[in-house]
Amino acid sequence: MEILLKDPILRDIGRQMYELIGRLYPICRSITGEGVRDTLEIIREHIPLEVHEVPTGTRVFDWTVPEEWNIRDAYIKNSKGEKIVDFRKTNLHVLGYSVPVRGKFSLEELREHIFTSPEHPDRIPYRTSYYNRNWGFCMSHVRYEQLEEDTYEVVIDSELKKGSLTYGEMYIKGACEEEVLFTCYTCHPSMCNDNLSGIALLTLLAKKLSGIDLKYSYRFLFIPETIGAVTWLCLNENNVSRIKCGLGAYCLGDRGGLTYKRSRSGDAIIDRIAEKVLGDSGQPHRIIDFNPAYGSDERQFCSPGFDLPVGSLTRSPSHVFDEYHSSADNLDAVSAEHLADSMEKYIEIVSVIENDGKYESLNPKCEPQLGKRGLYSKIGSKYSKTENEADEMAMLWVLNMSDGTYSVLDIAVRSGMTFREIKSAADILSRNGLLRKVEE
Amino acid sequence: MEILLKDPILRDIGRQMYELIGRLYPICRSITGEGVRDTLEIIREHIPLEVHEVPTGTRVFDWTVPEEWNIRDAYIKNSKGEKIVDFRKTNLHVLGYSVPVRGKFSLEELREHIFTSPEHPDRIPYRTSYYNRNWGFCMSHVRYEQLEEDTYEVVIDSELKKGSLTYGEMYIKGACEEEVLFTCYTCHPSMCNDNLSGIALLTLLAKKLSGIDLKYSYRFLFIPETIGAVTWLCLNENNVSRIKCGLGAYCLGDRGGLTYKRSRSGDAIIDRIAEKVLGDSGQPHRIIDFNPAYGSDERQFCSPGFDLPVGSLTRSPSHVFDEYHSSADNLDAVSAEHLADSMEKYIEIVSVIENDGKYESLNPKCEPQLGKRGLYSKIGSKYSKTENEADEMAMLWVLNMSDGTYSVLDIAVRSGMTFREIKSAADILSRNGLLRKVEE
């Protein structure tokens, strides 16, 4: 999808996101360990993130916070002493959470511990083994098929020990306690779209919202996938009722169109808002139903014991994003323009959340006379009224629907006009004494 | 759309409507003034219309009844004394509600007061300036472009003064006080489809319903657009709860198919009836949602303070009717056949309103034995039963659905059979003691 960004501020934010991705790209992240801490430290250069450490062994619902994993080096050497696989070239080479290993292996023994992706023979796949102790290497299928009978020296200089699970959280206080939750995961190693793009987007969104007068409060989570969501939900169980709605942010830099995945209920306010914002954009996009068998942490937020109004807004779904979970998800897989386009939609969603509301017409019986207030074209009876025709239409929609039961969003959906057009008309009418905001 | 009318009575009504349009065509109407009175006087030759006069200055909701406008003559003469624009040729030449003017103007000065329609260069457009004091002329764009530098003598011999807004109303008393409202507007000058067609249709519909035994009462309004609806609603505010449903009647003579525009709620009884009648007709037609930004007085009847079950039934919508608001909307733009076809649908709607109702089967447990009553084919087991197969099907539908909760209309909609077929079956079954009408 080609994108033409008109807004120079947005273009600049796109560039900042891309730069941030570039800085975070080389770090070896996992669900615990120093890679996550290094990542959060870089994010803290932009926003005042609070960093939480949850000790290994903490029970979180059905799960237990695992040992902390760190890795210094890893390689496979052939008998000539040549490193045929080297962690220092890319951290994807090591099976995530590999236990330490140091020894000699025949090719046959080694094969059990090597993971490749035959359908993409040139790429190194991304694989992990968090809860089943194992070690392994990932490599391109091409290279794998060239391996000869030999005695291989294998070193994984990793460590699994008591430590903690690290996550970042930022809270922006608005006028009311009801809060909007944005969440992304920080556990993936060197891959850009999945999910440095989500990290970069939420970092710069949080930065943008800081210091603005906001109606709602906003919370940003930077957590490891699954175990992080489980942990946060367990520690914050008593406060989730404050969550008005939320979005999972991931895979936001690729060149595909946007995809909104609905919350479990399918008709939560976030569902209606995200669908309208994507519709108003005029860009091709996908709306997909909630599905607990795919996706990310919306699965935890939408588990039946929480059932929170949380959807996810991504670009290409994983089965469409060709570079998914492989070394091909590098800095070429994302672009500043597409990151900025994603940001635009997130900002627009915040704008709708902040600006939606119900109004009451102060002249509910018949239309008020717009002409005498200079709000209507002066020469009547043309089909195409004036250059302000859209404004007039929007005003008539707002006046007709504003009986206190329909919100700006409702009116925008019913009229087929954009949220911005309807909101603008409501503002004009309010300024002219024709409309009163209904207190909620 | 080609129409073949089988009913000679209907054909005759079509001719009468066309004749009435012909008589009303030359009159210069506006939202107030003698043109409206002359129009109502001619309608009174057909039906005993009550004529109301509402004084200038009367406050009606957010509006004020304006001054009365009358015009005797208007023209533009060039320096050779030739009338280059002459109100006597067609009243469309004058901007509706023009203030009087008498003077000499350069071409440049004159241009500010001339309105044309460049997209239809041969036509004189229809323009008004009711609530913004102005004067002007409308002319064909072709003629406008031929105007030369000159000193022009301009005369508009009009008058704006205290007077009244004039409207007509006819009420036909039925068995119950609940009433059906038909409304059309009388303020447009020499244009046939918009809206002499609506005037002619309601005049002859009211004539047809007079003296018939009716279940519901019927009210017909002949009012100026917008200000007339506002005025009538303001004066009759306490009685609108009697309105069971209503229809705005306009643009009913052109050659396009019928268009039903839904009421604000979208599922009022009039919506279901009009959609079924148009569907039963088998003719191509349009159903469009309520839209407060286009249309006519349904916008007032459906304003949130009233929210009445009022739709509109027209032929082509204004953006499809090519001759809209121009001198091309003349006697060639409408035909007796299409007027009669529109009338047929209005009569059918009245018929459904009058004949709908709920029944209760007197043999609700299993089907009653139709055969022993001579209501079923004598030889069984053919797939295609008898020449009365439609009757048998309709009877079985009525018997199955008549548990007191479904109306004839409901059954017709669910079965996909026409209202007439289902109603006829209900009548046969009632006569045979198999069905009882449920009192409402």
Place this chain on the structure above:
Amino acid sequence: MEILLKDPILRDIGRQMYELIGRLYPICRSITGEGVRDTLEIIREHIPLEVHEVPTGTRVFDWTVPEEWNIRDAYIKNSKGEKIVDFRKTNLHVLGYSVPVRGKFSLEELREHIFTSPEHPDRIPYRTSYYNRNWGFCMSHVRYEQLEEDTYEVVIDSELKKGSLTYGEMYIKGACEEEVLFTCYTCHPSMCNDNLSGIALLTLLAKKLSGIDLKYSYRFLFIPETIGAVTWLCLNENNVSRIKCGLGAYCLGDRGGLTYKRSRSGDAIIDRIAEKVLGDSGQPHRIIDFNPAYGSDERQFCSPGFDLPVGSLTRSPSHVFDEYHSSADNLDAVSAEHLADSMEKYIEIVSVIENDGKYESLNPKCEPQLGKRGLYSKIGSKYSKTENEADEMAMLWVLNMSDGTYSVLDIAVRSGMTFREIKSAADILSRNGLLRKVEE
């Protein structure tokens, strides 16, 4: 529709059904009489059917049990003494319920009593005259057109006298009193699809369910069409509240796809189950709305005084089944494979009825950790997870939706997975202590 049956047991049942049809085919059945008794006697070789006799003259709602009809012989002889129509060749030759006749008739007189099917000139049509005393013969149109002026000897050696209406009923007691009703009609003479197929299917289904532990009770009716349903409903009026749901079984052996006709309400549990079973099959099929003007005894079960959740599951509808109600509906019109395929769907429906239920996740807050229970793939982050991917998806759906309000069927419908997949996942999760069945 070509069918490949993988299940050898099912193939065997198909053959048994076809054999049973073969045995019942020659018998001359009608709504009363020895033909019905002979038919029930043969069914009793398979299942312990209870046979009921309801005396002629018994009032059943709006109907009266008619006289019993029996026939020994019937023919038309020409003046040369040749039998040109002979009941002994096929019982379809006689108009069902013909009164006895013995006499000589001119061709002109005879024509009034001969029924043919000009659109299928080679076939003998099936015709009856139950409630209008008449006599007649059915023959091919080809033969009919060859008839010459002659004096014909006509004999119908039938008898109409006080007797009884005969029907069969079988009840299988399950754990609860709520019962599932299967009904077929036994009144059609020598036609295989309509409805020896339904008789054969219900006979073998009842046999299969006998002696199995069942949650619900099951009732099988073998009744004459219409009058039998009316009679049974009248005699069992006080017990119909036990009926959880039901199906009419007819036309189940032809080569078309399956057709489910919804119950009157359209969203009864049987409607949802039958639609899901047909959908899960992956085979082309039809779902049609309830229609009281066509079909069979679901018209009585769904009459407004009962409104029972009873649909019908057939193969081709009568207007699609070309051999309908004619001598072409013979042993070639049905196949063992298609009978078995129909049986498979009936068994599957019973399976869903028996196995549906609601569950509650014992870990409703976030997903439980499937990995530590060996229920999840060991190597993470592949898009296509494991060979057990469908199982994993189904488990995640069940865990997410099992809050006590959604049934297995609900989850299967929402997820788009089959009932079997979802039920299997629920079983695995229950065995692993992750799910608890909700008592109803």
